[in-house]
Amino acid sequence: MALQLTNRRKVVSNKEQSFSERLYLPGILKGMLITGSHIFKKSVTIRYPEQTRPVAPVYRGQHVLKRDENGAERCTACGMCAVACPAEAITMENAERKKGEEHLYREEKYASKYEINMLRCIFCGLCEEACPKEAIFLTDRIVDAEYERDDFVYGKDKLVEKIEKRIDVSKRQTIEVSEFKKVPGTKHNTLYDGKAIGKGKH
Amino acid sequence: MKVTIDGIEIDVPKGTTILQAARMIGPEVAPPTMCYYSKLKTSGGYCRTCIVKVTQGSTANPNPMPKPVASCRTEVMDGMVVQNITSPEILEARKGVVEFLLINHPLDCPVCDQAGECKLQDLGYEHGSAKTRYEFKRREYDMIDIGDKIKLHMTRCILCYRCVKTCEQITDGRVHGVVHRGDAAEISTYIQQAVSNDFSGNVIDVCPVGALTDKTFRFKQRVWFTKPVDAHRKCDKCSGKVRLWFKGEEVLRVTARKDQWDEVEEFICNSCRFDHKKKTDWIIEGPSKISRQSVISQNHYENLNELKLQVLKQQKALGFIEFDKRP
Numbered sequence: 386m387a388l389q390l391t392n393r394r395k396v397v398s399n400k401e402q403s404f405s406e407r408l409y410l411p412g413i414l415k416g417m418l419i420t421g422s423h424i425f426k427k428s429v430t431i432r433y434p435e436q437t438r439p440v441a442p443v444y445r446g447q448h449v450l451k452r453d454e455n456g457a458e459r460c461t462a463c464g465m466c467a468v469a470c471p472a473e474a475i476t477m478e479n480a481e482r483k484k485g486e487e488h489l490y491r492e493e494k495y496a497s498k499y500e501i502n503m504l505r506c507i508f509c510g511l512c513e514e515a516c517p518k519e520a521i522f523l524t525d526r527i528v529d530a531e532y533e534r535d536d537f538v539y540g541k542d543k544l545v546e547k548i549e550k551r552i553d554v555s556k557r558q559t560i561e562v563s564e565f566k567k568v569p570g571t572k573h574n575t576l577y578d579g580k581a582i583g584k585g586k587h
Numbered sequence: 588m589k590v591t592i593d594g595i596e597i598d599v600p601k602g603t604t605i606l607q608a609a610r611m612i613g614p615e616v617a618p619p620t621m622c623y624y625s626k627l628k629t630s631g632g633y634c635r636t637c638i639v640k641v642t643q644g645s646t647a648n649p650n651p652m653p654k655p656v657a658s659c660r661t662e663v664m665d666g667m668v669v670q671n672i673t674s675p676e677i678l679e680a681r682k683g684v685v686e687f688l689l690i691n692h693p694l695d696c697p698v699c700d701q702a703g704e705c706k707l708q709d710l711g712y713e714h715g716s717a718k719t720r721y722e723f724k725r726r727e728y729d730m731i732d733i734g735d736k737i738k739l740h741m742t743r744c745i746l747c748y749r750c751v752k753t754c755e756q757i758t759d760g761r762v763h764g765v766v767h768r769g770d771a772a773e774i775s776t777y778i779q780q781a782v783s784n785d786f787s788g789n790v791i792d793v794c795p796v797g798a799l800t801d802k803t804f805r806f807k808q809r810v811w812f813t814k815p816v817d818a819h820r821k822c823d824k825c826s827g828k829v830r831l832w833f834k835g836e837e838v839l840r841v842t843a844r845k846d847q848w849d850e851v852e853e854f855i856c857n858s859c860r861f862d863h864k865k866k867t868d869w870i871i872e873g874p875s876k877i878s879r880q881s882v883i884s885q886n887h888y889e890n891l892n893e894l895k896l897q898v899l900k901q902q903k904a905l906g907f908i909e910f911d912k913r914p
Contacts, residue, residue, distance in 0.1 A: 463697030463698070464809035480806065494806045517697050518697060
């Protein structure tokens, strides 16, 4: 006997049809009645994108590259997100900030090109976790459908938030989260005998 | 002379330092170094990262040494017993040393070009704490151009003197040095005089931090996104044996090859380092061996079989599986 995975298995028989079954129409009517009854039931679908379903505040959707309080880009192209990315979806190119660009870029170095391939991305949020500059966040926005594969490679034009239209990520930046990032005692601080270094008694 | 380091005995010739003896045993017991450089004479003794505990001075005088000693400057005696990683005291003391080194070091690793191959980063990760207790303003300097190819970022300097000794010993006529003293000490050239020697570029390679960086590679790419490849060319000034750092088909940077202690194998000349950045200039030998622990080997899969073997060995050591029974 073959391996049984569930006990909901049904044995299909090929027995001869009865007279009413052979008439064909009663069966069709029965089916149509079930179909027709759904006209009066509440629809399970919604009219996206006019309507959206509620999502969790920490839902991991389309990324955003944040600007700081002065409107300068926070990202410094350190590459930690790209290294952390398990799907290798992030690529970037660096450039040096010139004089007079201080209002555009927060640090001496910035990402002249920053691309995320949304088809490769698995929305795990590791980039967000790796970012030392609080620059990249996943938001509750859903990545749009496109016709061309190339259109899924999002550049800085789609990722960096607009100055006039900031994206609120305060829900993801709870005190607990920012405290967690500062706390020693995460895995890399325990090296000797499992004792947390950095938690000295000084 | 017999010397025992962390319980491992080794026979070394007279005049060997504790550090050299430890390096002969292997990287597990060798103390980390920031200023000592085996290729440079009189280097070492400044940073104190390599401190070890001597529990028995020699067979003739079995008393322990009263304080931790700098292993790069202490010669071995017959019958000496040394503790490095087996001594919690030393680990604690080294943690303090790391904290001191980091006091004035800026936290600009995301911007710094050295990140990923920085010895201070490794040291801080292994021995230091994740937080700083320092609350005062860190010292700051303006960036200095040493010639048109080298950038000196004095803020990041830990005053290891390696670059000064390189200029003294590898190049003729040193024009840069350490000026001022104590807290105000800084590496500088007199009136920002350009270092124009053929071998001056080697100061970039010997610098353990990102204080001296290659201006031709400045902000080009993070180190771990480039692919290191060993190559050589015929050069009448140096050996011509270098490491090329590729991004795609493009050579972004040329450095000297480094050994397992992160020291330059052979110093290379400036013309190899700065002027030959075409793939066709070089005869490529093959990909460089990079430690699996290094971030540079991240996302490189060429040594997959070796990696699997290492993982299996680790699992065996931890008693997870019977190693020999695996296919």
